[in-house]
Amino acid sequence: MMxxxxxxxxxxxxxxxxxxxxxxxxxxxxxxxxxxxxGSGKTMLINDIELFASGDxxxxxxxxxxxxxxxxxxxxxxxxxxxxxxxxxxxxxxxxPVCDFLELHAKIRQDxxxxxxxxxxxxxxxxxxxxxxxxxxxxELSGGQTxxxxxxxxxxxxxxxxxxxxxxxxxxxxxxRALKILRGYQKMMVxxxxxxxxxxxxxxxxxxxxxxxxKVIKTTxxxxxxxxxxxxxxxLLMDLREKIRSGETIELKEVVV
Amino acid sequence: xxxxVCAGPPSSGKTSVLKSVCGKLLQRENKIAYLKIDTQYxxxxxxxxxxxxxxxxxxxxxxxxxDHVNVLILGDGLNWAEKEGADVLLVESxxxxxxxxxxxxxxxxxxxxxxxxxxxxxLKLGPILSxxxxxxxxxxxxxxxxxxxxxxxGINKVAPNVCVLEADALHGIGISPLVKxxxxxxxxxxxxxxxxxxxxxxxxxxxxxxxxGWEKHFGILRALEGDLFYRGE
Ligand SMILES: Nc1nc2c(ncn2[C@@H]2O[C@H](COP(=O)(O)OP(=O)(O)OP(=O)(O)O)[C@@H](O)[C@H]2O)c(=O)[nH]1
Ligand SMILES: Nc1ncnc2c1ncn2[C@@H]1O[C@H](COP(=O)(O)OP(=O)(O)OP(=O)(O)O)[C@@H](O)[C@H]1O
Ligand SMILES: [Mg+2]
Ligand SMILES: [Mg+2]
Numbered sequence: 001m002m003x004x005x006x007x008x009x010x011x012x013x014x015x016x017x018x019x020x021x022x023x024x025x026x027x028x029x030x031x032x033x034x035x036x037x038x039g040s041g042k043t044m045l046i047n048d049i050e051l052f053a054s055g056d057x058x059x060x061x062x063x064x065x066x067x068x069x070x071x072x073x074x075x076x077x078x079x080x081x082x083x084x085x086x087x088x089x090x091x092x093x094x095x096x097p098v099c100d101f102l103e104l105h106a107k108i109r110q111d112x113x114x115x116x117x118x119x120x121x122x123x124x125x126x127x128x129x130x131x132x133x134x135x136x137x138x139x140e141l142s143g144g145q146t147x148x149x150x151x152x153x154x155x156x157x158x159x160x161x162x163x164x165x166x167x168x169x170x171x172x173x174x175x176x177r178a179l180k181i182l183r184g185y186q187k188m189m190v191x192x193x194x195x196x197x198x199x200x201x202x203x204x205x206x207x208x209x210x211x212x213x214x215k216v217i218k219t220t221x222x223x224x225x226x227x228x229x230x231x232x233x234x235x236l237l238m239d240l241r242e243k244i245r246s247g248e249t250i251e252l253k254e255v256v257v
Numbered sequence: 258x259x260x261x262v263c264a265g266p267p268s269s270g271k272t273s274v275l276k277s278v279c280g281k282l283l284q285r286e287n288k289i290a291y292l293k294i295d296t297q298y299x300x301x302x303x304x305x306x307x308x309x310x311x312x313x314x315x316x317x318x319x320x321x322x323x324d325h326v327n328v329l330i331l332g333d334g335l336n337w338a339e340k341e342g343a344d345v346l347l348v349e350s351x352x353x354x355x356x357x358x359x360x361x362x363x364x365x366x367x368x369x370x371x372x373x374x375x376x377x378x379x380l381k382l383g384p385i386l387s388x389x390x391x392x393x394x395x396x397x398x399x400x401x402x403x404x405x406x407x408x409x410x411g412i413n414k415v416a417p418n419v420c421v422l423e424a425d426a427l428h429g430i431g432i433s434p435l436v437k438x439x440x441x442x443x444x445x446x447x448x449x450x451x452x453x454x455x456x457x458x459x460x461x462x463x464x465x466x467x468x469x470g471w472e473k474h475f476g477i478l479r480a481l482e483g484d485l486f487y488r489g490e
Contacts, residue, residue, distance in 0.1 A: 047428055056433060076434040078394075078409060078423040084402045092401050093373060104376070105403035108410040150401050158402040 001074075003082055003161045004028050004066050006049065006188060011060030014041070014211030019061075021213035024206060028161070029186045031179060033199045036208030042192045045208065046164045049190065050083050051075075059211065084154040087166040091146060092138045098149070099134035105157050116157050124152035127178045144173055155185055162188045169195040174238070176201055176231045197234045200227035258335055258343070260364035260445045262327075264350045264385055269371045270395030271349050272301050273426035274435070279309055281429075281436045282345060290343035292316070292334050294323050295351045312341035323350060324357035324455075331361065332449055345439060358384035360452040365442045367435065368419075371396045372408050379411030384453045387416045391438055398425040 006026040010019030026032055034042045041059070048061045052070040055062055064070065065082075074080045094101055102117045117134075124132055128148035132141060141149065147168055154163055168191075169175065175197045182189055191198050199205055204218045219227075240250060265271050279289055293301040293315040302313035314337065318326040327350055338346040350359045360366030368389040370378060373396050379386060386392060392412050397405055405423065412421050420438070424431035460476030471478045475489045 047430060051430055051433075057429075076420075076422070076437075078421055078431075081423075085398075086402075087398055089399050090401060091399065092404065094376065094404060101403065104407055108407055154402045158406070160402075 001065075003188075006162065007064040007067060008045075008049065008213075009062040009064070010213055011053075011055070011057075011062070012212070013209075017212070019059075019212040021206070021216055024213065024216055026188050026190070028188060029183065030204075031183060031189045031202045032191070033202040033205040034190065034192045034208060035194070035199055035205050036214070040208040041211035042208050043166055044211065045206070045213070046085065046166060046190060046192055049162070050085050050164060082160050083162045083164060084158050084160040085164040085166070086147075086150050086154065086168055088168065090150060090168075092141075092150070095137055095139040097134070098132060098136050098138060098141075101138055102153065102157065105153060109157050109159070120149075120152045120156040123156055123181065124148040126181050127151060127173055129174060148173060151182075155182065155187065160187075162190070164190045164192075166192045167194070169193055169198060174235065176227075176234075196230050197227070200224070200230055258339055258445055259345045259439065259442050260331075260335065260348070260361055261345060261367065261439055261442070262348045262350060262359050262361060262364055263367045263369060264359050264389070265369035266355070266371075266374065267351075269369045269374070270393075270424075270426045271369045272304070274367070274369050274393050274395060274424060274432065275347055275349055276305070276308065277424075277426055277429045277432040278435055278439065279305065279311070279347065281432065282439065283309060283311075285436070285440070287345050287440075288343045289345050289347060290314075290338035290341050291347045291349070292338070293349045294318060294327055294330075296323055301349060312338070312343065318351065322357075324359050327359045328451065328455075335445070335449075355382050355385045357455060358388040358451075358453045360388050360390075361445070362450045362452050363443065363445045363447075365390050365439060366452065367391045367393060369393045369395055370408075370412075372400050372405055376404050376407040376411065379408060379415050382415065386412065386419070388453045389416065389419050391420045391422060391435060392416065393422045393424050393426075393431075393435065395424050395426045397423045397431070398427070 008024045010022045012018055034045055036042050044059060048057055048059055049063055051057060052063045052075050053061045102120055106113060106116045121132060121134060128144050130142060130145055132145050132149060154160060179201045193199055200219060200223050202219060204216055206216055207214045243250060263271050263275055282289055289311045291305040291311060291313040293299045296318050299315050302315040305311060306313045316330060335346060366389045368386050370392060372394050394408060409421055422431050422434055461474045466474060471480050477485055478488050479485050
């Protein structure tokens with residue numbers, strides 16, 4: 001089945017009041033952020049999406065595919081689940097070389113087509129900036145490389161149409177570039193995030209408060225322009241971080257904008 | 258009375274899964290009793306009593322094999338649950354021996370496996386997996402999509418007919434299908450029988466002879482090379 005849209009129908013907040021936002025539609029190719037203070041229900045919202053909630057979670061939300069209730073067959077059969085979720089805690093446990101590991105996944109997923117392995121590695125390397133080699137062992141990867149490979153593997157080999165990312169922003173990833181590349185894959189990407197770059201490069205954002213979807217803000221033209229500036233500041237900080245890590249000193253003129 | 262037997266390696270998430278299940282079953286007005294079988298230490302009975310206010314019981318098996326004890330006491334367990342007014346008995350086994358399977362004909366057998374035990378785990382399991390009605394993969398929040406899928410493929414290979422579920426038991430994700438399976442499960446009637454044949458046994462090791470080497474033992478034996486054979490008088 002092709003998934004063109006996902007609809008979230010509002011339920012109730014932590015205090016039991018109806019949610020201010022009654023309906024949110026995500027389309028194929030959309031990049032969406034979920035923002036809000038700690039404990040406001042961001043993780044809960046992506047849990048509802050992952051579950052295809054049908055009024056059976058504490059929030060009473062309902063999630064539809066292409067406008068229809070989700071068939072039990074899809075809800076209950078992990079093999080048909082169209083969603084990959086990556087959280088702060090998600091990691092690789094295997095200590096195989098990267099190549100063997102990806103091959104193992106490709107074998108059960110898409111008849112082991114060899115080019116998928118290269119494609120996954122290329123994507124991971126574009127995302128992370130620190131080169132991963134096919135011969136590296138999974139356990140030797142840095143935090144940034146691990147995140148990049150988790151995402152690349154879910155996108156290319158897992159090939160699920162919906163990807164949920166819960167606070168995976170990480171030093172070592174050029175986020176604006178990563179988002180541009182990921183957009184090319186025409187997935188629905190949902191970020192739970194505190195990061196201004198990811199938020200402003202999204203198509204729209206859902207603002208959470210007290211367990212409820214408080215409002216939906218479509219990224220304005222002005223914000224899109226601002227995003228370019230924010231990106232410069234972010235990249236500047238990232239370069240500084242790199243320099244400090246590699247033992248260099250920082251000059252004042254580098255940081256005066 | 259419906260009988261649900263849940264097995265799986267230590268710390269795989271059996272209690273967490275059953276807690277989610279129990280909460281949802283109670284919401285739907287089922288009456289639950291809970292029985293834990295363990296070798297020497299368990300606090301699950303207190304947890305279930307405190308959290309849900311349902312009748313609970315535990316059995317320590319000490320030096321006996323927990324799956325043997327399961328066979329010996331399950332009939333009494335059902336009578337106890339009946340007396341307590343329950344209509345579903347949830348049994349959490351110690352699940353130490355992966356060759357045995359504590360599931361009962363006419364009941365629902367659930368095996369709980371944590372995906373964090375490595376991608377090859379399903380291939381190492383015998384009847385505890387192949388005779389289950391449902392296999393719940395827990396801790397999916399902790400590992401990559403790739404390892405999760407390889408793990409699931411392993412289960413499908415060993416037990417093609419088992420219903421595989423993926424759960425984050427801490428957030429109650431993926432548990433609802435299990436609740437539906439329990440509700441659809443028929444009442445247990447007539448004589449209770451194990452689903453699988455217990456492992457071959459009854460040798461001098463089982464009854465306490467400690468010497469090493471097949472020459473020192475009687476019963477069904479084997480050497481390093483060659484097949485099983487019987488040695489006895
Ligand atoms: N992250 C995560 N942790 C889990 C999940 N399920 C269980 N746990 C944790 O794993 C540990 C063991 O879980 P239990 O439910 O006690 O396991 P058990 O199989 O009942 O253990 P025994 O009865 O002692 O053999 C606990 O710390 C749980 O909180 C899960 O889906 N995700
Ligand atoms: N609508 C709701 N109804 C009832 N409980 C809710 C609702 N939304 C959230 N909760 C509960 O509130 C708690 C905090 O929610 P959650 O973990 O989703 O917040 P968060 O925004 O992800 O926080 P953090 O930024 O710390 O990760 C959780 O225990 C969750 O179950
Ligand atoms: Mg959260
Ligand atoms: Mg337990």
